[in-house]
Amino acid sequence: MVTTQPIGIFDSGYGGLTVMKEIVKKLPQYDYIYLGDNARAPYGNRSFETVYRYTLQCVEWFFDQGCPLVILACNTASAKALRTIQQNDLARLDPDNRVLGVIRPTTEIIGQFTRSRKIGILATHGTVQSGSYLIEIEKFFPDINVYQEACPMWVPIVENNEHLQPGADYFVQKNVHHVMANDRDIDTLLLACTHYPLLRDKIQQFLPAGVTVVSQGEIVANSLEDYLKRHPELETRCSKHGNRFFNTTDSTEDFDNHASIFFGENVRSNHVDLDSGIPVVDHIY
Structure with a gap:
């Protein structure tokens, strides 16, 4: 790992x-290291202070692994911790490193998907509570009306591999109908949680024809490609051997069994103890 400077990708879980998956598809040449803080997941209902503290600890771990750039591929962490880390901690940790989130890239282009200028946001309670999407969309598209809906059962459904089962229908239908009831002219739904793309087919079946469902993976991948082009001083620091490292703070067996559902490939992970700072040691793809 000493000679490798991978791009870090973080989430509270899977x-x-x-x-x-979309970033690797778009930019396969780079090295990547993933960390899922599964031992402390989910982050969605935790306080701002707790999410910030957990996320900062994980960012510090990424920097210890040699990552010059970390992507918070978690809407809750992006909403509750990113700005504080960028403004208060980066100068102390490493002023030449960068930490980016998933909210800004999404809100910069969400206006391209809606004709009616009315959109729904499906997210965790923590993301909704933060108001981050309302604030950011207002900056870029003040003419858009935004309606938020917290979906607290969706992450457990996905993480328990129930997202394809009939039992998930009740909760998906309930939240979809609730957000759509705000305005019959809503023509775009944003999946503002990285778990939710696995429920996309079920979401779509409870929507009127013509409503566009937007997920974040491809948006973030395109944004990262553009960011690296605009920041060659950072891009040249990112190693390019096509390696992928997977890590979890919880059971590697559980992580590997679930991760393939999200990533689309079988993975083998390493266990990380954040308190002792155990480094990545093997399992390279």
């Missing part, structure tokens, strides 16, 4: 793997 959802960030849907983003990593």
